[in-house]
Amino acid sequence: MRRAADVVLIAVLLAAAAAALLAGGPALSAREALAALAGNGSPEARTIVLGLRLPRLALGLEVGAALALAGAALQALLSNPLADPFLLGISGGGAAAATAAFAALPASALGLVPATAMAGSALATGLVWWMARGPLGPSSTRMILAGVAVNAAASAVILTILSLAPSPRLPGALAVTMGSLASASAPAVAWLTPYVLIPAFVLLLHGRDLGLLATGEESAAGLGVEVATVRRRVFLAAAALCGGAVAFAGVIGFVGLVVPHLCRMVWGHATRRLLPRTMVAGAALMVLGDLVARRALAPVELPVGVVTAVLGVPFFVALLRRSP
Amino acid sequence: MPDGAVLRVVPLAPDVTELAFALGGGDLVAAVPAAADHPPEVKRLPRFRQEDVEAILSLHPDLVLATTAGSNARVIERLRELGTRVFTTDVTSFDRLAQACRLVGRAIGRPEEGVRLADDVEARCTLVRTRAATLPRRTALYVVWWDPLIVGSPGTFHHDLLKRAALDNLAPAGAGRYPRVDPELLLDPRLDVVVAPDEKDLRDGFARIVRSPAGERLASGAVQVLWLPADQASRPGPRLPEALEALVAARVAYEKPGSGVRGPGSPPDRIMTTPQPQGRPQ
Numbered sequence: 001m002r003r004a005a006d007v008v009l010i011a012v013l014l015a016a017a018a019a020a021l022l023a024g025g026p027a028l029s030a031r032e033a034l035a036a037l038a039g040n041g042s043p044e045a046r047t048i049v050l051g052l053r054l055p056r057l058a059l060g061l062e063v064g065a066a067l068a069l070a071g072a073a074l075q076a077l078l079s080n081p082l083a084d085p086f087l088l089g090i091s092g093g094g095a096a097a098a099t100a101a102f103a104a105l106p107a108s109a110l111g112l113v114p115a116t117a118m119a120g121s122a123l124a125t126g127l128v129w130w131m132a133r134g135p136l137g138p139s140s141t142r143m144i145l146a147g148v149a150v151n152a153a154a155s156a157v158i159l160t161i162l163s164l165a166p167s168p169r170l171p172g173a174l175a176v177t178m179g180s181l182a183s184a185s186a187p188a189v190a191w192l193t194p195y196v197l198i199p200a201f202v203l204l205l206h207g208r209d210l211g212l213l214a215t216g217e218e219s220a221a222g223l224g225v226e227v228a229t230v231r232r233r234v235f236l237a238a239a240a241l242c243g244g245a246v247a248f249a250g251v252i253g254f255v256g257l258v259v260p261h262l263c264r265m266v267w268g269h270a271t272r273r274l275l276p277r278t279m280v281a282g283a284a285l286m287v288l289g290d291l292v293a294r295r296a297l298a299p300v301e302l303p304v305g306v307v308t309a310v311l312g313v314p315f316f317v318a319l320l321r322r323s324p
Numbered sequence: 325m326p327d328g329a330v331l332r333v334v335p336l337a338p339d340v341t342e343l344a345f346a347l348g349g350g351d352l353v354a355a356v357p358a359a360a361d362h363p364p365e366v367k368r369l370p371r372f373r374q375e376d377v378e379a380i381l382s383l384h385p386d387l388v389l390a391t392t393a394g395s396n397a398r399v400i401e402r403l404r405e406l407g408t409r410v411f412t413t414d415v416t417s418f419d420r421l422a423q424a425c426r427l428v429g430r431a432i433g434r435p436e437e438g439v440r441l442a443d444d445v446e447a448r449c450t451l452v453r454t455r456a457a458t459l460p461r462r463t464a465l466y467v468v469w470w471d472p473l474i475v476g477s478p479g480t481f482h483h484d485l486l487k488r489a490a491l492d493n494l495a496p497a498g499a500g501r502y503p504r505v506d507p508e509l510l511l512d513p514r515l516d517v518v519v520a521p522d523e524k525d526l527r528d529g530f531a532r533i534v535r536s537p538a539g540e541r542l543a544s545g546a547v548q549v550l551w552l553p554a555d556q557a558s559r560p561g562p563r564l565p566e567a568l569e570a571l572v573a574a575r576v577a578y579e580k581p582g583s584g585v586r587g588p589g590s591p592p593d594r595i596m597t598t599p600q601p602q603g604r605p606q
Contacts, residue, residue: 025508044541048511051537111532171469171504182472182507185536299506300499301472 005266009277013284017057020291024053026299056184060290061283062196063181063249064259066241068282069275071256072263073203073238076210076271077231078140079217084256085242088147091253092154093124094246095176099158102173103165110172114191114247117176121243124150129235140217143235178303179252181290188248195244199237200279206230207272214271254309255282258316265320285312333432334385336374337394339561340413341366343424344389346441346562349432354383362555362563377402387411387431393481393560415560417484418449418568425562441562448565449488452572456490459575462516464491465509468558470529472504473538481560482519489571491517507538515547519571521558522551550574 021037022030028048035041036049071084085091097120101113131146132139158177165173175182203210209230212220221227245252259282260274267277289308294301333352335341341360344353350363355370372379375396380388385408390400392414403410411431413424422442429438464486466476476482478497486493494515496503509515510533520526530549533539541547550571557567 025506027506027508027512042513044511044513047537047540048508051540052508052511055537106528110528171472171474175472175504180472180504182504294506297496297499299509300496300503301506 002267006277009280009284013280013287016284016287016291017061020057020060020287021049021053023295024056024291025294051186052184055186055189056181056290057287058189059181059184059192059248060287062189062192063245063252064255064283064286065200065279066196066245066282067252067256068259068278068285069200069203070238070241072260072271072275072278073210073234074256075260076214077234077238078144079214080140080144081261082257083144085238086151086253086256087144089124089128089150089154090121090147090239090242091246091251092151092158093127094118094121094243095251096120096154096157096161097123098176098246098250099161099173102176103161113176114188117247118195118243121239121246124154125236125239125243176250179250179305180301181249181304182301183248192244192248195240199240202233202237204275206234207275210234210275211271214269249304252286252305252308254305254312255285258312259285262312262316332384332386333389334380334383334387335360335389336380336396336399337391338362338555339393339415339559340389340391340428342559342561342563343413343428344432347425347429347432347434347437349434352432354385375399377406381406381408385409389413389428391415391560413560415481415564416479417481418445418488418564421481421560421564422446445562445565448569452488452565452568455572455576456488459490459572459579461490461492463494463514464517464519465494465515467518467520467526468502470526470533471507473507473509474502474504475509477501477503481564482557485557485564485568485571486519488568489575491519491575510538510547511541515541517548517550517575518542519550519552521554523554526554527551548578
């Protein structure tokens with residue numbers, strides 16, 4: 001059953017990737033795109049497929065995998081099914097910084113927005129960690145409460161900026177808050193890659209520890225888990241994943257929250273087994289979501305965060321209703 | 325709109341500010357919104373934030389002029405609820421601009437000036453039509469922002485601007501006036517011309533987009549980029565015909581009239597055509 005689910009998941013990912021390359025935009029037919037992929041076709045077709053669609057696909061894979069993995073890790077770390085990069089304010093911090101950059105930086109410096117977003121996510125992460133520190137170290141409950149506070153502050157900053165920003169700057173700032181893969185480029189993918197690979201490696205390495213932590217901090221400590229160290233590493237790794245995703249794709253909701261639950265319903269609760277599958281499922285959902293965002297009203301683009309929610313919620317509800 | 329002498333007019337956006345002055349009603353304008361910068365006389369008038377209902381009411385306006393292009397709908401609604409007369413223009417075409425001239429002229433007690441200004445708009449459009457008739461039809465986009473790519477769609481005055489300059493709008497209909505569209509549209513082989521307002525943010529955005537794969541046809545000159553005077557092209561007010569005249573003049577300068585052939589090899593217009601990028605990305 002689980003092996004069959006693995007095969008289906010890989011098949012969905014490959015089909016989504018192929019569809020994104022062949023039918024990802026309004027300018028080419030699938031046949032033209034296929035010819036371009038094979039090295040034939042017009043120079044324009046090659047530019048569209050290799051210069052636009054391929055980086056966009058790669059960015060979608062990275063962002064989806066990063067958000068879903070961050071969500072799964074945080075849910076296990078904090079033993080809370082609602083934990084995700086949003087709840088903990090990490091996305092909000094990045095979005096607030098990126099929105100401020102869009103509103104305030106001179107247009108020639110807008111290339112700095114991703115770096116600003118990462119700095120915002122890092123600041124939010126530091127704030128949550130600092131606020132959550134009690135006499136006995138940061139507890140799960142304190143971290144979630146601190147995250148909620150940071151998230152609320154970030155939302156206030158974003159709304160203030162949007163209400164004061166000069167109107168020509170609003171499209172860029174709004175794009176950050178709604179999420180989009182439209183700015184994908186080969187350099188963006190290259191920049192993001194270490195922010196996904198290194199934290200992902202750290203989290204996969206701590207898969208067993210996270211599984212034990214999900215059953216409770218005390219029992220995990222009793223079984224030899226260095227709770228404080230694991231918590232620090234996992235939290236920082238999840239924050240880096242989320243900060244990178246926000247920097248290049250804006251705020252894309254729902255993936256980090258729901259994909260881990262979907263995977264848990266299919267593959268069970270063993271965190272070690274769950275984490276890699278969560279990455280693949282997140283990547284698949286993001287690529288599918290972006291495909292729908294581009295094709296539903298083509299050439300108009302919908303916010304991809306809306307689409308991932310619309311795609312994910314019914315599936316999630318159906319599985320929730322069926323689960324014991 | 326009830327009758328009544330208008331002594332104090334408060335415009336809520338730069339385009340209706342310009343309209344009030346163009347109609348000879350500058351002496352009636354009590355204050356102007358912060359973004360208003362034309363005509364030069366506005367510089368000596370008090371300023372207010374257009375979302376600040378209290379500030380607007382404190383000016384004791386007999387008439388507030390608003391616009392669907394740049395006024396906050398909630399502010400308009402609130403002002404009406406509080407008993408203030410608000411006249412809202414909805415300029416989605418040059419015909420609607422002429423109509424707005426007549427209606428606002430009547431509303432502020434300058435009906436003759438309204439008719440005269442409307443006739444002037446129509447006469448200039450007729451003159452432009454004669455010039456544009458010599459141009460081959462091309463397919464175009466009106467870009468209001470490069471990244472994300474946001475364009476003027478059918479149902480906007482920018483669509484009408486393109487149409488009157490013998491340009492067929494590639495932007496989709498039915499998705500709002502200024503939808504965010506797929507950047508692949510810039511690589512659509514049907515696209516011949518991109519029109520954009522000449523302001524710093526847009527120029528900088530253009531400099532970035534031509535260095536990306538999406539801007540390849542812009543960089544190579546396969547797509548001609550025409551920059552229009554920003555305020556004239558962005559504000560649906562009395563200076564909008566200047567944007568149309570500039571667009572048609574730029575097109576005439578670029579095309580070879582009558583041949584039906586646009587030559588990428590033909591010399592680009594020095595004033596308003598594509599600035600050549602300084603190099604391709606690594």
